[in-house]
Amino acid sequence: MTAGSPDRCFRQKEAYKRMQEDKTTMEDKKIGYKPLTAAIPFSEFKLNEAGLIPAIVQDADTRVVLMQGYMNRESLVETERSGKVCFFSRSRQRLWTKGEESGHFLRVKEVLVDCDRDSLLVKVNPVGPTCHTGQDTCWGEKNVNKDFLFYLQRYLEKRKDESPEISYTARLIGKGINKVAQKVGEEAVELVIEAKDDNEELFLNEAADLMYHYIVLLIAKGYGLEDVVRVLEGRHGKDKS
Numbered sequence: 001m002t003a004g005s006p007d008r009c010f011r012q013k014e015a016y017k018r019m020q021e022d023k024t025t026m027e028d029k030k031i032g033y034k035p036l037t038a039a040i041p042f043s044e045f046k047l048n049e050a051g052l053i054p055a056i057v058q059d060a061d062t063r064v065v066l067m068q069g070y071m072n073r074e075s076l077v078e079t080e081r082s083g084k085v086c087f088f089s090r091s092r093q094r095l096w097t098k099g100e101e102s103g104h105f106l107r108v109k110e111v112l113v114d115c116d117r118d119s120l121l122v123k124v125n126p127v128g129p130t131c132h133t134g135q136d137t138c139w140g141e142k143n144v145n146k147d148f149l150f151y152l153q154r155y156l157e158k159r160k161d162e163s164p165e166i167s168y169t170a171r172l173i174g175k176g177i178n179k180v181a182q183k184v185g186e187e188a189v190e191l192v193i194e195a196k197d198d199n200e201e202l203f204l205n206e207a208a209d210l211m212y213h214y215i216v217l218l219i220a221k222g223y224g225l226e227d228v229v230r231v232l233e234g235r236h237g238k239d240k241s
Contacts, residue, residue, distance in 0.1 A: 035080040036111040036120075042073045046118035052088055053120055057130070060109040060123040061226055062145040066130040067138040069098070071120060076111075083108050085122055104128035153215050153225055160219060173220050180220045184213045 045053050052070040059066055069087035071079070075095050078086040082097070085106035089096035099105035106124040113120055126143070129136050136143035145151050156169050164171035172180055187210040194203040218224055 036113060037076065037080065040113060040117070042076065044117055045113065046116065047072075050090070052090075053118065055085075055087065055120040055122050057085060057106060057122045057124055059143055060125055061150055061224075062143055064137060064141060064143045064145075065139070066106070066124070066126060066136070066143065067098075076120075079108060079111070079122075085124060098130075099127065102128070102132075104130065106130070149211070149215070149225055152212075153219070156212075156215055157219055160216075169216060172216060177217075177220050180213070180217050184210070184217050187213050 047053050050070075052072050055069050055071045057066045057068065058064065069085075070090060071086075072088045075086045075088045078095055078097070084097055084099065085108060086095055086097045088094075097105070105127045106122070107127065108122060108124055110123040111120060112123070130143070131138045131140075135141075145154075159167045159169040160173050162170050164174050172183065187206065191203070191206040191210050194206045197203070215225065218228070
């Protein structure tokens with residue numbers, strides 16, 4: 001068989017496709033999702049007459065309820081395998097990964113079962129709007145964290161992908177991590193200088209500048225405020241023990 005034969009090209013394309021799929025799965029699993037069925041057998045869940053269990057989907061960061069679907073054993077296994085929420089669609093009568101048409105996936109952070117084991121709570125990081133109508137949730141609510149800093153982080157995450165000509169955030173991140181870190185250092189020094197004086201307005205404005213650049217640094221490094229909160233919560237738990 002020659003090097004450029006159709007069969008070889010086909011195999012190469014299939015191998016590349018599998019490699020990309022494996023890469024996507026690995027990237028999804030970086031979120032640290034722990035399979036629920038590793039702790040509780042699916043046979044212990046209380047299912048409805050159709051063999052399904054309701055699954056309530058909640059944004060892991062904002063705590064806003066996004067939608068409700070239904071899962072069977074196979075869809076929960078697929079959810080755990082891929083790291084993306086997969087339901088059993090009652091209208092399609094098949095497994096359905098949320099976002100398979102739109103690309104608006106629900107990346108799993110955690111799956112919990114309630115005390116009666118007759119419903120699931122799926123905590124996720126949504127990619128885009130959840131509802132098929134284009135709204136954030138299936139109840140028409142905005143998926144916004146009441147904590148402004150988390151809202152600001154999400155806003156800046158969107159700004160980084162805009163044109164550097166119109167977005168300072170995109171322009172700064174585009175200059176590289178060293179430049180972003182330098183700006184954080186500069187703002188920290190300016191805050192320290194203002195802390196020595198008694199001008200409340202200047203001090204608070206410098207504090208705001210530092211907070212903004214700190215969040216941008218987290219984004220540039222691929223992290224978020226929730227990662228820092230998790231570390232602080234861990235330290236707090238150790239202090240109390």
